[in-house]
Amino acid sequence: MSTEMGFRLSKQRKVILEELRKVTSHPTADEVYDMVREIIPRISLGTVYRNLEFLSSQGLVLKLGGPGTQKRFDGNPKPHPHIRCSVCSKIEDVMCEVDVPALPEEYTRGFDIHNCNVEFVGICPKCKTEMQ
Amino acid sequence: MSTEMGFRLSKQRKVILEELRKVTSHPTADEVYDMVREIIPRISLGTVYRNLEFLSSQGLVLKLGGPGTQKRFDGNPKPHPHIRCSVCSKIEDVMCEVDVPALPEEYTRGFDIHNCNVEFVGICPKCKTEMQ
DNA sequence: CTGCGTGCAAATGGTTTGCATCCAC
DNA sequence: GTGGATGCAAACCATTTGCACGCAG
Numbered sequence: 001m002s003t004e005m006g007f008r009l010s011k012q013r014k015v016i017l018e019e020l021r022k023v024t025s026h027p028t029a030d031e032v033y034d035m036v037r038e039i040i041p042r043i044s045l046g047t048v049y050r051n052l053e054f055l056s057s058q059g060l061v062l063k064l065g066g067p068g069t070q071k072r073f074d075g076n077p078k079p080h081p082h083i084r085c086s087v088c089s090k091i092e093d094v095m096c097e098v099d100v101p102a103l104p105e106e107y108t109r110g111f112d113i114h115n116c117n118v119e120f121v122g123i124c125p126k127c128k129t130e131m132q
Numbered sequence: 133m134s135t136e137m138g139f140r141l142s143k144q145r146k147v148i149l150e151e152l153r154k155v156t157s158h159p160t161a162d163e164v165y166d167m168v169r170e171i172i173p174r175i176s177l178g179t180v181y182r183n184l185e186f187l188s189s190q191g192l193v194l195k196l197g198g199p200g201t202q203k204r205f206d207g208n209p210k211p212h213p214h215i216r217c218s219v220c221s222k223i224e225d226v227m228c229e230v231d232v233p234a235l236p237e238e239y240t241r242g243f244d245i246h247n248c249n250v251e252f253v254g255i256c257p258k259c260k261t262e263m264q
Numbered sequence: 265c266t267g268c269g270t271g272c273a274a275a276t277g278g279t280t281t282g283c284a285t286c287c288a289c
Numbered sequence: 290g291t292g293g294a295t296g297c298a299a300a301c302c303a304t305t306t307g308c309a310c311g312c313a314g
Contacts, residue, residue, distance in 0.1 A: 113252050
């Protein structure tokens with residue numbers, strides 16, 4: 001495991017990554033904080049933020065945006081489509097391989113395109129029920 | 133103009149919408165603030181936020197997210213693909229009609245899907261140059 | 265040993281909100 | 290005239306950061 005990963009593997013960093021890979025939800029930073037605190041009670045929220053940032057910079061997790069306030073994190077670093085609930089902001093994975101639309105050269109506006117995020121937006125079953 | 137729009141049309145609201153429709157960039161709230169202040173110098177940042185929120189709730193503008201910190205606003209309310217620079221976070225429109233991937237019923241996880249955002253991520257010409 | 269990572273707490277910065285006043289209808 | 294909209298400033302809250310200590314390599 002310590003086979004030259006290019007960075008130090010503290011207990012905190014290890015547990016954060018493990019916990020994030022364990023779930024299919026897409027927790028916010030403080031949800032990760034809660035999860036990890038079950039294992040390392042004295043971990044600090046700052047450390048969680050630092051590591052989530054670090055892990056996503058290493059491409060080990062995905063940082064998800066959306067017009068909502070908080071960022072969410074995805075333990076699966078391979079880009080894949082998501083569904084976001086426009087009411088409660090919950091994000092779920094889409095298990096199916098949507099064929100990512102290719103962007104013809106003449107429309108790239110000089111950008112080097114690295115990847116493409118596809119996000120479906122709708123209302124989740126729970127919020128649907130609660131609205132009647 | 134006053135033909136029953138369902139809401140009051142203050143000078144501030146009108147100018148914010150006009151200015152946002154005038155540009156193809158995707159300004160942040162305080163960039164909108166700067167633009168509008170050229171016309172209404174005494175407008176407050178709070179009003180800009182309130183109106184951007186209101187206009188997007190009415191479907192008149194688009195609120196864009198992305199893992200970056202600030203929200204950005206798009207005067208074109210029709211969903212269309214974007215390109216985001218992963219370095220400077222600038223967002224540009226893609227003029228071409230990318231065929232939005234349809235999501236087969238069995239993958240919707242019970243969501244009512246309303247629309248789909250497609251975002252290409254890459255590095256813009258300016259940042260490319262600055263990195264050499 | 266070295267210096268990267270941590271805990272803690274304070275600082276930051278974008279966004280929201282309470283309140284008195286204003287103005288669109 | 291009346292209630293929604295505004296200006297102002299304070300409050301919020303997610304995220305970041307400085308610092309001294311701790312521990313992985």
